[in-house]
Amino acid sequence: MNITLHNLGRRFNQEWIFRKIDYTFSANHKYAILGPNGSGKSTLIKTLTGQLAPSEGIIEFSLAGNSIPVEEIYNYISIAAPYIELIEEFTLSELLEFHFKFKTYLQGFDKEAIISILGMDKSRNKEIKYFSSGMKQRVKLALACCSNAPLLFLDEPNSNMDTEGEGWYLELLDKTCCNNRILIIGSNQEREYEFCDAFVSILDYK
Template sequence: MNITIHNLGRRFNQEWIFRKIDYTFSSNQKYAVLGPNGSGKSTLIKTLTGQLTPSEGTIEFSLAGGVMPVEEVFHHVSIAAPYIELIEEFTLNELLDFHFKFKKYLNGFDKDAIISILRMEKSRNKELKYFSSGMKQRVKLVLACCSDTELLFLDEPTSNMDVEGETWYLDLLNTTISQNRTLIIGSNQEKEYEFCDSFVSILDYK
């Protein structure tokens, strides 16, 4: 799936976070949106995923050469980010069952495979409110990466993770990033995005 943005801008009150972005995110490519903390990376990702409305400009999604109605886009998007909340009253089993009522499993995966990837076999019946912050981040990442979607957004993917978790994240991407997905990562840590094909600096659009 392609995302084409034209003259895109977003402001809060009178302050522009970014302006005049003309860019195309192309199918099967890996992108990193770069910039220091507070520069607007997350705001751009929220705008691209429909969580925020642009203050100016347009966003067009196209698949197989045809423009997709905006109300259909959410079927094709998965996202992991620190600001995405989990339902903490659910057990891990319950959360996976709930999530995959709305998204299809990525080809070759099922609930048992995902729990194995998480290395949480002993925690499958534990409520998420008892998970550590690092465990919750792994769950967010696996929900996004193991959903069968053409667009995958990862915002600050290794937040709350230790060195072992960072290695786990890279292994997860190697396992789940196939050639028919568009990956967009918001980050200021090179280890999270060094494998990407293209880089977009949010500071270029201030």
């Protein structure tokens, strides 16, 4: 899987959030999109995932040499982000069953394995609205990482997480970052991305 950006830019009104990005994201690599709060990291991720259209330039998606239309790229994406909401009226068990009607499990995982990884067996029948913010973040990350998708996007992955949760996040990635994946993390917290092998500073494209 490759994502290739050609002269990519996005603006709101007359303000350019980023411009003239020429870059290729390739499978079996971990990327960090870096920049201070409000610099445009989430805007770039939303553009890469098809949630926002570029203001200029193009994005090319390809798998095994075959081009993927942008309107179909959602089939290949898994994402956890502050702006992605959980269905809070579902119990944890119901949420997992609903999510995996649309996504397939990553090899080696199923509903019980995910509940075990979350350490939430006693909360399986509790509605998500009664979870703490840290528990909700763990669920978001588990849903994204344990879905069988070649493109994994994590925007501010340690939001609402304590020190124990940050360690859990690193263990989760160690278990789920397969060789055929592209992992893209939006962050300004080094612990969230220090293991990445490539770094893109949004400030270089202002």
